Amino acid sequence: MKLRLFFSALIAGVLVLLLLGAGGFYWLISNSPLNLLKGGATSNPTAAIFVPKQAPVMVSLLVNPERLEAFSQVVAPVTQRLRSRAELNQIKESLLAGTDLEYYRDIHPWLGDEITWALTTPDIDRNRENGVQPGYLLAVTTNDAERSRQFLELFWQKQTVAGANLVFEQYKGVKLIYSNQPVLVSGTKSLTNLTTAVVGDRFVLFGNHPKVLRDAINNVQVGNLNNSRQYQQALEKLTDQKIGLTFVNLPAVKAGLGNNDSTIENSKPFGSLAIALGINRQGLIADTSLISANQENLTATSPALSQPVTALQYLPSSSFLGIAGNDLNQFWNQISATLKTDNTLSQLLNQSIVSLQKSWEISLPQDIFSWVQGEYALGMLPRSDRSEPDWIFVAEKSHVADEAIAHLDTVAKQQGFNVGLLPLDNQSIIGWTKLITVPVSNGKTQKVMKLEAQVEGVHTNVGKYEIFASSVEAIDQALKASDNSLLNSEKFKQAIAPLPQPNDGYVYLQWQNIEPILERQLPILKVVDLIGKPFLSHVRSLSLSSYGSENNVQHSKIFFQLSNIND
Known part of the structure; x- marks a missing residue:
């Protein structure tokens, strides 16, 4: 059994458990810029009145982009302020690419303090036989209703000149404007059924179909997101000091993916996921709430740790991934019990675990999780002689x-490895080795081969801990970590400082180091990196912690430490 495979399986298994338990995350784009530390202009999205109760996704930015730019200029070092401003301008230009619109000329004069986007429905006419057309709504507040009306008039005048046949429709006192033929953008692209409206002196609405805006206007009176029990429950638990909010209706998302039985809300354990984005001088904080669909699905738990586990003392400070917590066995049992009522998530978890065990004959739940009932720490650190990193796993030993x-060790022997004691300074370690033939140059034309013992992994006992490592070099660093450990690292301390205590442990990533490795294992991250490059290029570290559940809500926080602020 290759210990490298063992570590790959173990890290993936632990990540699956932690991410399923903590939820997920998604990044969103007074007079002093520093007031943003207290949150946006409003504590909650006012445009939620236009969003239907069963909308799959809503994303809101609760601050004017200009205030974000001003904040970035205040906290960024003087030498990086020009770069910071250029990057923000690049984002604005890319969002308006191909629209013949200029941000400062056309939008900046009237743009207010809230921008809300929503996927209102997976299919506008709910008839899959004629294809699927999702409904998209963009609601923007205006601080100058007259200027925003002039903006829309100018936009539609340009479309008329290009040959568009406009339709002006009065619907419940609101004037809708759209074209009954594709609206040309930059002479090449087209937006079929683009519809706009100004509602009162407060909102400018955009939809990809007239029905989207008609429904939005109807929602003001009844059935909007503010009437959702889970949405209100999420708002109660999330911090008020937020500049953005994402709300995901999980059953609606699954239904939109074709899983029709997921529309039965009470049969699923997770009803929604809410993420509030806050800001501090070091980076961004995502406060998340994973909300159960009914009271029986999520057991109330209290966070177990009042401080980082001491097992972290064996992870060197050079580790660019660190995962630490307490009682993997209990955590596995809680996750398994929670997912029993959701066949899709249960199958996903089981398939992930099974796929990790195909290369060797052990069961993660039985052979690893079951005896890790105390502290554990899992780390990844670089190798100077090869691109693949080393792994270290530290587990507090239980009675079994x-x-x-x-x-x-027996499984390793069954798979053809030699298992025996190896000397390492004053410590004896158990190695999993295999003899291999290696060509040696002797200065002549004929090949000379020699036998070499290849170490696939080692483990040893130190006090109450068992330490596993993927190489002799790695376990040597673990045994000598002492004061130069991740536990005592200033980088690690800064990364976890904004996370609450007590909690259930930490996931810590030095993003720039681990990103290439994650992209090799998960190709979808290349797409994420392409979309979020202006942000991800500045992420120095990412840390995550879960801190228990109460009243049917699982809480967690994610902290993105940004390098351009402190470096």
Whole structure:
């Protein structure tokens, strides 16, 4: 059994558990800029009145982009302010690319303090036989209703000159404007059924179909997102000091993907996910709430740790990934019990675990999780002689640990590895080795081969911990970590400082180091990186912690430490 495969499986298994338990995350784009530290202009999205109760996704920015730019100029070092401003301008230009619109000329004069986008429905006419056309709504507040009306008039005048046949429709006192033929953009692209409206002196609405705006206007009276129990529950739990909010209706998202039975809300454990984005001088904080669909699905738990686990003392400070917590066995049992009522998520978890075990004959839940009932820490660190990193896994031993560890050695023997003691300074370690032939140059034309013992992994006991590593070099660093450990690292301390205590442990990533490795394992991250490059290029570290559940809500926080602020 290759220990590298063991670590790959273990890290993936732990990440699956932690991410499923903590939820997920998604980044969103007074007079003093520093007031943003207290949150946006409004604590909650006012445009939620236009969003239907069952909308799959709503994303809101609760601050004018100019205030974000001013804040970035205040906190950025003087040498980086020009770069920061250029990057923000690049984002604005890219969002308006191909529209013949200029941000400062056409939008800036009237743009207010809230921008809300929503996927209102997976299919506008709910008839999949004629294809699927999602409904999109963009609601923007205006601080100058007259200027925003002039903006729309100028936009539609340009479309008329280009040959568009406009339709002006009065609907419940609101004038809708759209074209009954594709609206040309930059002479090449087209937006079929683009519809606009100004509602009162407060909102400018955009939709990709007249029905989207008609429904939005109807929602003001009844059935909007503010009437959702889970949405209101999320707002109560999330911080008021937020500049953005994302709300995801999980059953509606699954229904939109074709899983029709997910529309039965009470049969699923998770009803919604809410993410509030806040800001501090070091970066961005995402406060998340994963809300159960009914009271029976999520067991109330209290966070177990009042400080980082001491197992982290064996992860070197050079580790660019660190995961630490307490009682993997209990965590696995909680996640398994929670997912029993959701076949889709349960199958996803089981398939992930099974796929990790195909290369070797052990069961993660039985052979690893079951005996890790105390502290654990899992780390990844760079190698100077190869691109693949080393792994270290530290686990506090339980009363059944010795038998379980002996079983791992037995499995290694069954797979053709030699298992025996190896000397390392004053410490004896158990190595999993295999003899291989290696060509050696002797200065002549004929090849000379020699036998070499290739170490696939090692483990040893230190006090109450068992330490596994993917190489002799890695376990040597673990045994010598001492004061130069991740636990005592200033970078790690800064990364976890904004996260609450007590909690259930940490996931810590030095983003720039681990990003290439994650992209090799998960190709979808290349797409995420392409879309979010202006932001991700500045992420120095990412840290995540879960801190228990109450009243049917699972809480967690994610902190993005940005390098351009402090470096």
